[in-house]
Amino acid sequence: MSVERIWERTVEFIVNEALWITIGTALLKILLILILMVVVVKIGKSAIERVMILRSKTPIGYTERRQNTLIKLLQNGLTYIVYFAGILAILSAMSINVVGLLAGAGIAGLAIGFGAQSLVKDIITGFFIIFEDQFGVGDTVMINQSNGTVEEIGLRTTKIKTYTGELHIIPNGNISEVINYSVYNSLIMVDVSVAYESDVDEVERLINKFLDSTEERYPELVRRPDLLGVNALGASDVVMRIAAEALPMNHFKVGRLLRRDIKKFLDNHGIEIPYQKMVVFEQKGGGQTNAGK
Structure with a gap:
């Protein structure tokens, strides 16, 4: 052509x-x-x-x-x-x-x-996750080794956003174990150390007085916390334990606030929280120096 x-x-x-x-x-x-x-x-x-x-x-x-x-x-x-x-x-x-x-x-x-057996496995597992309501969007969970908030649930994958910002995309078929922290109320254990010289009965009375006002201070609490009593006798302190119940995923926040406010309350009432101290003994005349805690 x-x-x-x-x-x-x-x-x-x-x-x-x-x-x-x-x-x-x-x-x-x-x-x-x-x-x-x-x-x-x-x-x-x-x-x-x-x-x-x-x-x-x-x-x-x-x-x-x-x-x-x-x-x-x-x-x-x-x-x-x-x-x-x-x-x-x-x-x-x-x-x-x-x-x-x-x-x-x-x-x-x-x-x-x-x-494509793995794909079929992912879809079937995803269906049962949604059908059984094992976890939902917004829940705080631990899936395998990923700990964070559920961003999205699909029939094939689940997306978890960790506290540091990483997004983990997990095939549903690989989900072998799930811990859901958002379903039930959270339990808080707060240990308070006081000196051996303190009057235990007086300390218990003061802590109970403080706990009577916690429901107004912390709306995340389900009910008034309980003072369980003396939990341990340490080397230099008496450990008293408080148990509290908070709404799901509020135990970190409420626990920090309780420890801070109990410290302030006990300081205001003259109750010493013990801590390690260094005592130095020195002999006159340039002798040997001994130190102890």
Whole structure:
């Protein structure tokens, strides 16, 4: 074929009006499909959130943690479905045989499925995690060796954000052990050391007086803390133990506040909290020096 003939066909192809109309129509369809996908996903996510909020206000509504989990899951599921339908619509707009493509994908998927056992395991485990409500979005958990807050639960993976900011993405099939700290109330144990010279009965009276006002000071407490009594006799101190019950995941905060305020309270009432002291003995006349604690 001569160069002139190739050039004539190229020019004829470029100036073909029907071709450009077809391409323009296909591009316009694809643009409209993309816009429709974004709008449907946005409206669908908002609708799911509103429905779940209304559902939580009914007498048989879900708990907040379960509600957040279901919202995330349903929103992700809606996104996958809309995007999959949008991709099929785009392929159809490009005059690609979608039916034949799906048939081929089904056969290929069957072959791939035999080698995707871990994926199937992840999905099945994820289903049971959600169905049994083992943990939810916002819960503080320890999964395997990852300790942090649940950011997202999917059918395939679970995302855990640690206290230092790292995001751990764990396949559901690898979850072998879960410790959930957000379900039940937390127990706080506070040990208070006083000197042997202190009057134990007086110390107990003062601590009980302090504990009588804790429910007003710390709204995170479920009830008034209990003074269990003398827990240990140390080398230089008498250890008294206080037990308190706080709302889930508030034991760190309340424990720190209790230790600080008990220290101040005992200081104000002249109760000494013992600490190690260094005593130095020196003989006159340049003799040997002895030190002791």
